[in-house]
Amino acid sequence: MRRLFAIIAVVAGFARAAAAQGVLVAPHAVYLDHRTRSGSLTLYNPGAEPVEIAVSFFFGYPATDSLGHFTIATPDSVQAGMPSAAEWIDAFPRRLTLAPLQRQTVRLLARPPQGLPDGEYWSRIMISAKGGVVQVAQADSSGISIGLNLEVRTIIPLIYRKGQLQTGVALSDLHAGREGDSLRVQVQMERQGGAAYVGTAKGALLDEKGNQVSKFEQPIAIYYTAEPYFMMSLAGRTSGRYRLRLELSTERTDIAPELLLRAPVTRDSIDVSLP
Amino acid sequence: MRTITRVSAVVAAVLTLGALPAKAQTANINATATVFQAITVAGNNPLTFGNVFPGVPKTVTAAGGAANSGRFDLTGQASAPVQLTFTLPGNLTSGVNNLPIGTWTGCTNPTNTQASCTAFTPSGAPSASAFSAANALFVFVGATVTPGAAQAAGNYTGTVTLTANY
Amino acid sequence: MSKCLRFLSLLALCLVARPLAGQSTVTGMQNLAFGVVIRGVPNSVAPTDPVRRGRFYIKHIINHQIGLRFTLPTQLGRVGGGGNLPISFSATDGIALGTAGTSVPVTFNPNNNQTFNLVSSADFNVYLGGRVSPAANQATGNYTGTITLTCTFF
Numbered sequence: 001m002r003r004l005f006a007i008i009a010v011v012a013g014f015a016r017a018a019a020a021q022g023v024l025v026a027p028h029a030v031y032l033d034h035r036t037r038s039g040s041l042t043l044y045n046p047g048a049e050p051v052e053i054a055v056s057f058f059f060g061y062p063a064t065d066s067l068g069h070f071t072i073a074t075p076d077s078v079q080a081g082m083p084s085a086a087e088w089i090d091a092f093p094r095r096l097t098l099a100p101l102q103r104q105t106v107r108l109l110a111r112p113p114q115g116l117p118d119g120e121y122w123s124r125i126m127i128s129a130k131g132g133v134v135q136v137a138q139a140d141s142s143g144i145s146i147g148l149n150l151e152v153r154t155i156i157p158l159i160y161r162k163g164q165l166q167t168g169v170a171l172s173d174l175h176a177g178r179e180g181d182s183l184r185v186q187v188q189m190e191r192q193g194g195a196a197y198v199g200t201a202k203g204a205l206l207d208e209k210g211n212q213v214s215k216f217e218q219p220i221a222i223y224y225t226a227e228p229y230f231m232m233s234l235a236g237r238t239s240g241r242y243r244l245r246l247e248l249s250t251e252r253t254d255i256a257p258e259l260l261l262r263a264p265v266t267r268d269s270i271d272v273s274l275p
Numbered sequence: 276m277r278t279i280t281r282v283s284a285v286v287a288a289v290l291t292l293g294a295l296p297a298k299a300q301t302a303n304i305n306a307t308a309t310v311f312q313a314i315t316v317a318g319n320n321p322l323t324f325g326n327v328f329p330g331v332p333k334t335v336t337a338a339g340g341a342a343n344s345g346r347f348d349l350t351g352q353a354s355a356p357v358q359l360t361f362t363l364p365g366n367l368t369s370g371v372n373n374l375p376i377g378t379w380t381g382c383t384n385p386t387n388t389q390a391s392c393t394a395f396t397p398s399g400a401p402s403a404s405a406f407s408a409a410n411a412l413f414v415f416v417g418a419t420v421t422p423g424a425a426q427a428a429g430n431y432t433g434t435v436t437l438t439a440n441y
Numbered sequence: 442m443s444k445c446l447r448f449l450s451l452l453a454l455c456l457v458a459r460p461l462a463g464q465s466t467v468t469g470m471q472n473l474a475f476g477v478v479i480r481g482v483p484n485s486v487a488p489t490d491p492v493r494r495g496r497f498y499i500k501h502i503i504n505h506q507i508g509l510r511f512t513l514p515t516q517l518g519r520v521g522g523g524g525n526l527p528i529s530f531s532a533t534d535g536i537a538l539g540t541a542g543t544s545v546p547v548t549f550n551p552n553n554n555q556t557f558n559l560v561s562s563a564d565f566n567v568y569l570g571g572r573v574s575p576a577a578n579q580a581t582g583n584y585t586g587t588i589t590l591t592c593t594f595f
Contacts, residue, residue, distance in 0.1 A: 021318045024313050025313060040477075046315070071403065299593045304470070307517075307584065
């Protein structure tokens, strides 16, 4: 007779049932200025178990793949001329343990190289949070049990600014096509000026009478060039001719106004025929 | 006026001045706060296989029921894109013994339900997703464990890493 | 003693017998600073928090009474406009503590008028905590509001 034993598995280190395990990171984007060269992160453990935190930096920036999906470009190595701040940003503390419901401030300090030219420099901040081993009920007399570690990594942008900077964005190749009950809108965006363009993309679909029948709004960040796509609902829309309007502005509700570099609103529009 | 009368008048005036009604003063301070957007990633539901028997693979799919599927809850800026990457073990280990785990499945949803969720394959390759207009994103995962016919006793462990690139 | 000198002595006595209003003061010393507040996550400051709590310093006369009345905001306004952040004060968000080493802190409700009798010292501090409740879509940025303390000196 085959020996039977039970393995009660709580896999993937997800917390014990009904107990959240993770970390809250604020702000979700860090801006440092060359005059102060310092900033901070607030970490908060909303769970019922302590978590171990590690803070690290690497060079990367948002981009899009060939399908227009958001991705992070991470060069294999940082070459001279790349606007990387990752090598000279440090965090204090770099490692800590957060008790349940504990809040901790992590100081960020920049030590840029001498003679750093004016400009904008980028890094990604990775906050790794590891909880304890998830407890698994002991199996039967066979003595088999399973325990798993969960690690959650949150990666947010860090932007370091020196000197007077300008930003802007140029739009090209705006096109759209129906996909099921949605309109897929895609456009090429190219950063202008020396600083990343951080703002909001708003789209509106107007019928022949000028009535808005669909819209979208999405935060964007253009570091070099990108070709993102946006989806608009076409539920209930009949075939016909429509006008698609796209507008990019340096407005963001999730970033303090004084941290945003302003640029004139950029617009484009095309006619869209829905089959 | 006689001197004494003048003095009395002055004293009376001073005494009157000294018996002033209660005086009030005010002072101000400010209350200040700086509101930030935060991003949160939390594992909120265990991926549960229940009883597993030697030689009998057991699968829990990402959309296989809220009670058994693993779930991560993310919050961030409304409609913002987020890239998800997993680092997953191929085996859970106990000393020199392995308990294979694989065939990971995943799906995402802007609400905490698996109905009509968007499927993806959890892996080291990034999966693009986005927060809902309500700032939320729910990620469900499933997998298959494949115990051998003579799976040895022991405490099998592994590490799963979810990376949310914002 | 000349009449003039008698008058001056009597006047001085009268002046000493009654306090000058200038001896009684209230001064705002420290802002109530919530610091980093995360959207959707309420943030409280206890009146015992030495760094973030608000503080007033009050000076009067020992064995005299002081009436305290707070004018508390219900919202903090976003600097530059575009949002309001709800703020509230609980029944235990006020603490009064004399400066004497033997003083015992008194917890009070800053939403209600209070009257204190100065027993251990002629001056004391009033500490204030509070709670902000940002919405999940609260506009990011700096918020500020004014807290006024009116003291009536008896």
